Amino acid sequence: MASHPTNEIGSPYKEIRAVTRAFDLLEAAGDLGWAKVGELATYTGIDRGTLYRLIHTLEMKGYLVRRAEDGAVSLTERILQLGDGVRHEDVATQVMSQALRGLTEQLMWPSDFATLVAGRMVIQASSHKFSPVSVHRRLVGKTRPVLRSALGLAYLGSLSRGDLSRTLDVMRRIGTVSREDLAILPNIERRLEEMHQRGYAFSVGLVENNISAIALPVRLGRRPIGAVNIAFFRSAMSPAEAASTCLKPLRECIVRAEAAMLAQTQL
Amino acid sequence: MASHPTNEIGSPYKEIRAVTRAFDLLEAAGDLGWAKVGELATYTGIDRGTLYRLIHTLEMKGYLVRRAEDGAVSLTERILQLGDGVRHEDVATQVMSQALRGLTEQLMWPSDFATLVAGRMVIQASSHKFSPVSVHRRLVGKTRPVLRSALGLAYLGSLSRGDLSRTLDVMRRIGTVSREDLAILPNIERRLEEMHQRGYAFSVGLVENNISAIALPVRLGRRPIGAVNIAFFRSAMSPAEAASTCLKPLRECIVRAEAAMLAQTQL
DNA sequence: CCATATTGTTCACAGATCGAACAAGGAAAT
DNA sequence: ATTTCCTTGTTCGATCTGTGAACAATATGG
Numbered sequence: 001m002a003s004h005p006t007n008e009i010g011s012p013y014k015e016i017r018a019v020t021r022a023f024d025l026l027e028a029a030g031d032l033g034w035a036k037v038g039e040l041a042t043y044t045g046i047d048r049g050t051l052y053r054l055i056h057t058l059e060m061k062g063y064l065v066r067r068a069e070d071g072a073v074s075l076t077e078r079i080l081q082l083g084d085g086v087r088h089e090d091v092a093t094q095v096m097s098q099a100l101r102g103l104t105e106q107l108m109w110p111s112d113f114a115t116l117v118a119g120r121m122v123i124q125a126s127s128h129k130f131s132p133v134s135v136h137r138r139l140v141g142k143t144r145p146v147l148r149s150a151l152g153l154a155y156l157g158s159l160s161r162g163d164l165s166r167t168l169d170v171m172r173r174i175g176t177v178s179r180e181d182l183a184i185l186p187n188i189e190r191r192l193e194e195m196h197q198r199g200y201a202f203s204v205g206l207v208e209n210n211i212s213a214i215a216l217p218v219r220l221g222r223r224p225i226g227a228v229n230i231a232f233f234r235s236a237m238s239p240a241e242a243a244s245t246c247l248k249p250l251r252e253c254i255v256r257a258e259a260a261m262l263a264q265t266q267l
Numbered sequence: 268m269a270s271h272p273t274n275e276i277g278s279p280y281k282e283i284r285a286v287t288r289a290f291d292l293l294e295a296a297g298d299l300g301w302a303k304v305g306e307l308a309t310y311t312g313i314d315r316g317t318l319y320r321l322i323h324t325l326e327m328k329g330y331l332v333r334r335a336e337d338g339a340v341s342l343t344e345r346i347l348q349l350g351d352g353v354r355h356e357d358v359a360t361q362v363m364s365q366a367l368r369g370l371t372e373q374l375m376w377p378s379d380f381a382t383l384v385a386g387r388m389v390i391q392a393s394s395h396k397f398s399p400v401s402v403h404r405r406l407v408g409k410t411r412p413v414l415r416s417a418l419g420l421a422y423l424g425s426l427s428r429g430d431l432s433r434t435l436d437v438m439r440r441i442g443t444v445s446r447e448d449l450a451i452l453p454n455i456e457r458r459l460e461e462m463h464q465r466g467y468a469f470s471v472g473l474v475e476n477n478i479s480a481i482a483l484p485v486r487l488g489r490r491p492i493g494a495v496n497i498a499f500f501r502s503a504m505s506p507a508e509a510a511s512t513c514l515k516p517l518r519e520c521i522v523r524a525e526a527a528m529l530a531q532t533q534l
Numbered sequence: 535c536c537a538t539a540t541t542g543t544t545c546a547c548a549g550a551t552c553g554a555a556c557a558a559g560g561a562a563a564t
Numbered sequence: 565a566t567t568t569c570c571t572t573g574t575t576c577g578a579t580c581t582g583t584g585a586a587c588a589a590t591a592t593g594g
Contacts, residue, residue: 012543013323016582018551019289023328030349031437033384034391038571047553052573056280061290071572072389075350082297083346117300122339124301279574284550285582305540314584319542338541 018054021046025054026075029064034072091264092225093124096218099257100127100228107230107246113218114144114151115226116167119176121151124226144207146171147181147188150215153201154227157192158217163224164192200247201227202239210234214242218254220261228254285321288313292321293342296331301339358531359492360391363485366524367394367495374497374513380485381411381418382493383434386443388418391493411474413438414448414455417482420468421494424459425484430491431459467514468494469506477501481509485521487528495521 021044028044029035037055041048055073058064062078096113103111104127112128114121120143146152146167156164168185171177177185184191195201201215215229230246288311295311296302304322308315322340325331329345363380370378371394379395381388387410413419413434423431435452438444444452451458462468468482482496497513 011323013320014581015324015327016285016289016320018283018285018581019321019324020328022283022286022289023330026349033382034389035384036571037573048572049553049574050551053280053283053551054286056278057282057286060282061287063290072384077350079346079350082293083342083344083350115300117302122301281550303540304542315541316543316584317582320582 021050022054022058025051025058026063026079029073029075034067034074036070036072040073091261092218092220095257095260095264096226096228097125097127099253099260100125103127103230103249103253106249109230109232109242109246111228111230111250112151113226113228114155116146116152116155119146119171120144121146121149121155121227128231145178145181146176147184148203149206150201150203150213150229151227153192153195153203154215154217154229155224156188157195157201158219158224158227200239200243202243204239205234212239212242214239214246214250216247216250216254219258288317289321289325292318292325293330293346296340296342301334301341303337303339307340358528359485359487362524362528362531363493363495364392364394366520366527367392370394370497370516370520373516376497376499376509376513378495378497378517379418380493380495381422383413383419383422386413386438387411388413388416388422388494395498412445412448413443414451415470416473417468417470417480417496418494420459420462420470421482421484421496422491423455424462424468425486425491425494465510467506467510469510471506472501479506479509481506481513481517483514483517483521486525 024044024046025040028040032039032043035043037048037051040046041051044051046054055064055066059066063076064073065076066073092115093113100111100113110126110128112123113125114123116122123142123144144151146156156167159167168188202213204212206213210233211231212234213229213231215227217224218226218228228250230242230250232242232246291311291313292307295307299306299310302310304315304318307313308318311318313321322331322333326333330343331340332343333340359382360380367378367380377393377395379390380392381390383389390409390411411418413423423434426434435455469480471479473480477500478498479501480496480498482494484491485493485495495517497509497517499509499513
């Protein structure tokens, strides 16, 4: 079928004009601070009538504000709110990738770092390809059930009560609570309490029959951002045996990674 | 003439659908972190075909990125870059409003705080209404020429060489260099050097024949953000006389205001 | 291997977005 | 005080854009 000119090698889509202009306007507002509509028209080249419509839309969404005294326009803090947490995801993934590699070289067993995304634990970094005892290669992007995996339980156990409630609400809203999960939900707080007393989360034969895992949460400062696991053959040892040998190096690895993340996000 | 339903009392514009959807997508990406296109469609209710086009546009503008491994989408740091300085404008104006009021109660002469906006010094806060010797009431939004006013010269004198060049380039680009300015430009660096040696900026009979002013810059940390002046009757004293009595309290007022701003922006 | 789910793309059409033109108000000059 | 010029805010028909149902391709799970 016929294709039309693309803006990027391989992409068939044109840029959406109104959206592009909206961001041109926001960038101009960022450059200029408080600016009159006529000034914005001169600076961006966008017709004044179009600007009035764009400004109205961005006002309704809360990203721009107009000063009553002279009609000047400025960005609001909502842009910053939108960006909250952005930097940290990238830094965390980068730091954890390196940290997991080191851990796996030390222990042989592979590890994954996952964050809660769209009601699932999504693997963001993984050391399986560095482990001599793993057959998995591409795990990044794969998901684990929040309520039944070691990764999910470790993460949930690091949330405050309020954040735990909100997280479960989001999961219900977007439909990631499975039938197996429904059996677990009534007891989730007790299971998390048991996990606190034990000192780690675990699962047995969840994703694959012969694979078990233990996991600990990861924080940025005091804020939980995800969890790290160690996966091992069920036949090789029990979770308790895994914990007795691997928990200490896992915890130490996480502490060093958390410090590195904190250093980088405050630069 | 016939009007149509408005989204806000008194506003005749409908929201631009594509722009609204683009921000719904960004907000969803902010909520979810790395998310697949199908997940974003479920979360936002926007058709997948539409999302592909929006994502493409936002990728081209640099606000979203797609992960090659599984096509997941995430916000980028550019949102934060867009928002740089947002919070500070509001805080600075609020703090300076209170500070200028105190200064005017102490000195009687009115003051203005201005920032560089769209190639002009725009008055963001003013104490004229608290001064018994001013006839002006509404100055916020009014502008002063950058190259000839005390406010403008104080601000320019606090910029690094690189920022000074960039600022003059922006002014040329958006056409705020007047004919009077053109006579000054060749000597601007010498005038700023003389100002440094004098310790303050001044103007005589600029906006009104009978009004002179002296001014000092205002910084947030090390970053120049604007300037504050003291306006007085030309017949009452010369700039040098004004400086001998008013410069010390003006400087002290600015130091206190800068400290208050720094404290607030680091909360 | 097959069925199902998911991803990515297309294109006719409904309707959204655009900007020239107009109306109103404010500022500056006389 | 009046006139002229500039700026702001709004309108609406025409043009073009953005949309989503449908299709093709790929990936996943049984």
